Amino acid sequence: MVNVGDKNSTKRKAIAKATMFLGTEIIAHFNNDELHTKKGPVFQTAIIAGIQAVKKTSELIPMCHPLLINGVDITIEISDSEHIEILCTVSIEGKTGVEMEALTGANIAALTVYDMCKAISQKMVIKEVKLVQKSGGKSDIKNG
Numbered sequence: 664m665v666n667v668g669d670k671n672s673t674k675r676k677a678i679a680k681a682t683m684f685l686g687t688e689i690i691a692h693f694n695n696d697e698l699h700t701k702k703g704p705v706f707q708t709a710i711i712a713g714i715q716a717v718k719k720t721s722e723l724i725p726m727c728h729p730l731l732i733n734g735v736d737i738t739i740e741i742s743d744s745e746h747i748e749i750l751c752t753v754s755i756e757g758k759t760g761v762e763m764e765a766l767t768g769a770n771i772a773a774l775t776v777y778d779m780c781k782a783i784s785q786k787m788v789i790k791e792v793k794l795v796q797k798s799g800g801k802s803d804i805k806n807g
Contacts, residue, residue: 667728667758674756675799679765681749681773682742684788689780690744698780705779706739709749713737713772717753720767727763730755735764737772746790749773760800766792 692698698705714735721729736752751768753761773789780787797804 665726665759670758672757673799674754675760676752676754676797677760677762677765677794678750678752678796679762679769679792680795681751681769681792682790683747683749683773683776684745684786684790685747685776685780686784686786687744688784689787690741692783693741696741700779700782702779705776708779709739709772709775710737712775713749713751713768716771717751717764717768720764723767724763728759730757730759730761730764732761732764735768737768739772739776747776749776750795760797762794762797766794 702708714737717732717735721727732753732755734754738750740748742748749769749772751765751772753765753768755761770792773792777787777789793806794804795806
């Protein structure tokens with residue numbers, strides 16, 4: 664791991680986005696922006712899984728520091744008749760960034776949606792996961 668002992672603590676934030684193809688077959692089953700399957704509510708479960716993943720990132724990715732996360736916010740929205748977007752925002756006051764935590768949270772939320780919906784269709788695709796914003800530390804990034 665990189666030694667961050669001499670760095671100053673700063674407020675840091677990262678936002679990651681996952682875009683996922685569900686298809687019209689799955690989207691048609693949604694009622695009031697939620698789908699209830701035999702496993703339970705899809706988006707609510709995916710949000711909880713994403714938050715858990717953020718907190719366990721250092722256990723999954725070998726060179727990540729264990730962090731005391733200040734906040735995690737995950738939103739999942741239907742973006743059109745076939746796709747959803749998952750946004751994972753992570754904040755901390757610390758000596759290292761939270762990009763990997765945000766990316767991990769978005770990925771695991773998407774995988775959870777897949778798991779919850781695979782009985783309806785297995786044509787789903789996690790199309791893109793990317794860092795859309797990072798602030799604090801040495802540089803700020805905004806990728807839209």
